[in-house]
Amino acid sequence: MPKIATREAYGEALAELGEEIKDIVVLDADLSKSTKTSVFAKKFPERFFNMGIAEQNLMGTAAGLATCGKIPFASTFAVFATGRAFEQIRNSICYPNLNVKIAASHAGITVGEDGATHQSIEDIAIMRSLPNMTIINPADAVEAKQAVRAAALHKGPVYLRLGRHPVETIFDEHYKFEPGKGVILRDGKDVALIATGIMVAEALKAAEILAKGGINAMVINIHTIKPIDKEIILQAAECGAIVTAEEHSIIGGLGSAVAEVLVEEKPVPMKRIGIRDVFGQSGKPEELLKAYGLTAEDIAEAARSLRR
Amino acid sequence: MAITREKVEELTAVARKVRRHIIDMTAEAGSGHPGGSLSCTDILVALYFHVMKVDPKDPDWPERDRLVLSKGHAAPALYAVLAEKGYFPVEELLTLRKIDSRLQGHPDMKKTPGVDMTTGSLGQGLSAANGMAIAAKLDGKDYRVYAVLGDGELQEGQVWEAAMAASHYKLDNLTAFVDHNGLQIDGPIAEVMSPEIIQDKFRAFGWNVIDVDGHDFEDIIRGIEEAVNTKGRPTVIVAKTVKGKGVPFMENQVDWHGKAPSRQQAEEALKALGE
Numbered sequence: 001m002p003k004i005a006t007r008e009a010y011g012e013a014l015a016e017l018g019e020e021i022k023d024i025v026v027l028d029a030d031l032s033k034s035t036k037t038s039v040f041a042k043k044f045p046e047r048f049f050n051m052g053i054a055e056q057n058l059m060g061t062a063a064g065l066a067t068c069g070k071i072p073f074a075s076t077f078a079v080f081a082t083g084r085a086f087e088q089i090r091n092s093i094c095y096p097n098l099n100v101k102i103a104a105s106h107a108g109i110t111v112g113e114d115g116a117t118h119q120s121i122e123d124i125a126i127m128r129s130l131p132n133m134t135i136i137n138p139a140d141a142v143e144a145k146q147a148v149r150a151a152a153l154h155k156g157p158v159y160l161r162l163g164r165h166p167v168e169t170i171f172d173e174h175y176k177f178e179p180g181k182g183v184i185l186r187d188g189k190d191v192a193l194i195a196t197g198i199m200v201a202e203a204l205k206a207a208e209i210l211a212k213g214g215i216n217a218m219v220i221n222i223h224t225i226k227p228i229d230k231e232i233i234l235q236a237a238e239c240g241a242i243v244t245a246e247e248h249s250i251i252g253g254l255g256s257a258v259a260e261v262l263v264e265e266k267p268v269p270m271k272r273i274g275i276r277d278v279f280g281q282s283g284k285p286e287e288l289l290k291a292y293g294l295t296a297e298d299i300a301e302a303a304r305s306l307r308r
Numbered sequence: 309m310a311i312t313r314e315k316v317e318e319l320t321a322v323a324r325k326v327r328r329h330i331i332d333m334t335a336e337a338g339s340g341h342p343g344g345s346l347s348c349t350d351i352l353v354a355l356y357f358h359v360m361k362v363d364p365k366d367p368d369w370p371e372r373d374r375l376v377l378s379k380g381h382a383a384p385a386l387y388a389v390l391a392e393k394g395y396f397p398v399e400e401l402l403t404l405r406k407i408d409s410r411l412q413g414h415p416d417m418k419k420t421p422g423v424d425m426t427t428g429s430l431g432q433g434l435s436a437a438n439g440m441a442i443a444a445k446l447d448g449k450d451y452r453v454y455a456v457l458g459d460g461e462l463q464e465g466q467v468w469e470a471a472m473a474a475s476h477y478k479l480d481n482l483t484a485f486v487d488h489n490g491l492q493i494d495g496p497i498a499e500v501m502s503p504e505i506i507q508d509k510f511r512a513f514g515w516n517v518i519d520v521d522g523h524d525f526e527d528i529i530r531g532i533e534e535a536v537n538t539k540g541r542p543t544v545i546v547a548k549t550v551k552g553k554g555v556p557f558m559e560n561q562v563d564w565h566g567k568a569p570s571r572q573q574a575e576e577a578l579k580a581l582g583e
Contacts, residue, residue, distance in 0.1 A: 025446070049442065049477070057435045057469035064439020067417070067425060069370070070446070072439075088432055088466070096417050096426040 003166035004141035006197075007105040010162050011036025013148035014073060014103075018044045021152055025065055027051055027074045029058045034164070035075040035105040055080045059088035059100070066098040071152055077111075078104035078120035078161060082127055093157050094130040101151045103160040107137075108247035109275060109292060110165035110198065110285035119280040125252020127159040128226050135226040136179070137161040137246075137254075139200035140170045143223055146177035154179065161197065163247075165285045168201045170221075180224045182232035188218035191243065191303045192236035196222045196254045199245040199273070202289075205296035206245075210303055217303060225254055233261045241306035242270040245299050247289075250274035271302040309536070311529045315358060319525045322392055323353045327554045327581050329388035329401050335574035337405035340413070343564040345385035347489040347522070347549040348456055352377075352389045354528040355454055364394035367421040373451050374440045376425040378433020379458035379487060380414040381566070387411050387420065395422035431464025433457065434484060438474050441482040441542075452536070455484045460492030462503035468513065474542040475514030482542045483535040484515075487522065489551035491562045510544045522547030554581050 018024050018040055027049045032038040041048035051058040055076055062072035074081070081104040082089070093100045104123065111119045127135050134154060138144035144162065151158040170185070185200070186207050195203035200221045207217040218239055220232055236242055242262065244255040255272030262268060275292050289295055311319075326349050334340035352375075356362065360373040377386050384404060391398045396410070403409035410419045414428025425436045437455035444451050461467060474482055486506055494500045503509070507517045516538045520531040528547065535543035551565070552558030555577040558569075569577055 025442075047446065051473060052469075052476075054466075054469035054473070056431075056466040057438070057473055060432050060435025060466065060470065061439040061442065061473065064376075064425070064436035064441075065443050066439070067374075067436070068440055068443035068447075070439075070443050087429060088435070091429040092426065092432050092436060 001169045003168055005164055005166045006138050006141055006144035006162045007036045007164060009141035009144035010103055010105070010148055011039040013145040015039040015043050017149060017152055018047065021071065023069060023071045024152060025049065025070045025072050027058055027062055027072055029053055029055050029076040029080065031076050035103070037075045055085040056088050059085040060092050062100045063092040063098050066100050071099055071101065073101045073103050075103045075105065077118060078107035078123045079118055082120065082123040086126060090130055094132045097132045097156050099155055101158045101160060103162060105162040106164045107161045108163060108197065109280045109288045110163055110247065112165065112285045112288065113282050115282040116279040121249045121275045121280065122252065123161065124225055124248050124254070128252060128257065132157055133226060134158045134224065135161065136224050137197040138223055139197060139221050140167055142169060142171040142175055143177055147223065150177055150179045163198055165198070167198045170201055170204065177223070180227055180229060182229035183221040184218065184232070185221055186217065186219040188216040189239055190216045191241040191306060192218040192220060192239040193243050193245065193299055193303065194220045194222055194233065194236055194254065194258055195245040196225060198247050199294065202294070202296045203245050203299055206299035206303065209296060209300040215303060215307060222254055225257055228257045228261060230261050233258055234266055237262060237266045237268045240268055241303070242268055243273060243299055243302045243306065244270065245273040247294060248274055250276055269306050271306055273299050273302055309359065309529060309533045311358060311526055316525045319353050319357055322357055323350050324581055325392055326353060326385060326388040328578055330384045331555065331569060331574050331577045333384045333388065333401050333404040334568040335571055336402045337568060339405060339568050340384055341381040341566050342384070342569065343491070343551040343558060344379060344458060344487065344489065345382045346553045346555060346558065347551045348379070348382050348487040349385050349553065350523050350525065351456060351485050351487065351528060351547055352385055354525055356389050356393050358529060359532055360454070361451065364422065367395060371449060371451055374424040374453045376433040376437040376455045377415055377427055378455050379430065379461055380428035383413065383415050386415060386423070390422040430458065430461045431466040434467055434470035437482055438470055438479060441479040442477060444481050453482045455482070457484060457486050459486055459488045459490065459503060459506065460497050462486065462506060463501050471510060471513040471515065478540050479542045480539050483532065484542065484544045486544060486546045487549050488546050489549045491551045491560070491565065493565050495562055506546055514541055516541050516543040518543060518545045520545055520547050522549035523553055556580050
């Protein structure tokens with residue numbers, strides 16, 4: 001399976017959609033080559049606006065464009081989009097429920113060598129706290145491409161979380177992305193592995209590892225973290241044990257969202273795989289995933305511990 | 309756009325009504341920001357009653373001129389102007405800041421007819437105005453965008469990000485007002501954190517700069533006329549104003565930034581403003 005970064009799929013999808021949806025405008029904060037909005041910029045220079053290194057104005061301008069019927073995609077790195085411009089997203093985008101798409105690349109620890117300042121491990125938590133916000137974290141390039149279209153068609157703010165690092169392609173051309181709906185990728189009854197983003201591929205590998213030890217794991221892809229698919233989580237709870245996996249802090253992300261559903265509706269033992277409330281560091285993406293416990297083996301071990 | 313003697317008288321009468329509403333509204337609400345509402349009243353009246361192309365019967369008319377009240381705490385002034393213009397009943401003004409009211413403490417575009425942008429967190433409005441001005445250019449439409457900023461608000465970094473962008477994208481369909489009343493919550497702007505020299509700063513960012521007396525309709529209109537005729541760059545109109553304008557005991561008094569008058573003080577204020 002080819003490895004493609006979700007940001008690559010974003011750039012491609014955006015340039016395609018630009019043809020079809022004339023109201024799409026794209027804004028970036030001096031990172032268009034990295035976020036891949038440069039593909040759109042090249043094709044539709046009159047609908048691309050580089051705002052320079054000024055993320056607050058990036059979000060505010062996008063909000064203004066949205067009030068006039070445009071569908072702005074505002075892109076920068078996840079850490080700056082959600083951190084630097086949080087209050088602009090809160091007050092100028094989410095509160096008035098404006099049709100702005102925040103497509104943030106370089107999310108998570110696999111940003112790699114740039115180190116902790118650039119590794120966004122809290123963006124999902126931050127965006128989850130905002131009313132009106134939809135959060136999509138695609139697992140591979142195929143899903144990312146469809147998610148860009150879904151985001152454009154959705155009325156209201158969307159946070160699209162994209163990665164820098166190439167990830168394995170899980171889905172084929174028959175895959176149909178449905179916003180808000182989790183996807184069961186593998187059936188099982190002993191434990192449910194609920195994953196998002198690049199951790200979906202790891203969860204699938206973990207299920208293989210577990211199968212060898214006689215544990216039959218269900219694997220679920222949660223691409224839409226908000227609104228969360230309650231039904232599929234309750235279905236997963238039937239397994240009696242749940243492991244969540246995300247390239248994000250264990251605070252406030254997928255693990256928290258799943259736990260919130262379970263604790264109110266159907267408590268079952270669970271473990272959260274994620275970054276354990278620490279900042280990252282420089283290193284190669286694979287090294288970092290290993291160092292911070294974000295591998296298939298870590299997921300499998302968490303599942304085993306719940307079964308013991 | 310030139311303004312006649314009769315029109316000045318008409319605007320003066322509207323402004324008096326608006327100022328009376330501001331006093332009544334904040335007194336009734338028991339909170340709010342009368343000082344900065346009174347200082348930008350004449351600017352808003354000039355815009356809505358002489359300059360802007362709007363239709364109160366169709367608040368979302370796509371061709372309309374837009375106004376972003378970046379200094380959102382002056383919401384009472386905006387609401388009073390919108391009500392007098394016919395966007396909603398004048399009686400509704402007294403629901404300001406009350407539960408379930410369409411008139412929130414700070415402007416909410418989804419609740420109040422005629423409000424073009426949700427504001428209140430200072431520093432954010434000019435960016436939104438830029439977005440609207442860019443949209444007009446993209447669509448080849450001739451509507452204009454106005455933003456009203458406070459002078460204390462200029463301390464926010466985002467204002468200067470937006471100032472840079474408006475000039476970079478040559479947004480000559482955008483006119484910003486600075487309501488230069490010289491006071492902010494903690495005291496005179498010059499003492500808290502001076503944004504001076506405001507004109508020089510905007511000029512350095514590539515803007516056309518015009519000074520006006522923010523309480524003189526002829527001067528305000530002259531400024532807007534010049535702004536409309538300026539091509540290739542945005543214009544900022546620095547309007548010298550008096551915080552609390554029209555109510556003698558509020559004028560230039562920093563205490564009246566965010567304090568509502570008592571009923572008795574309101575009566576005194578209304579008497580000073582006249583019928």
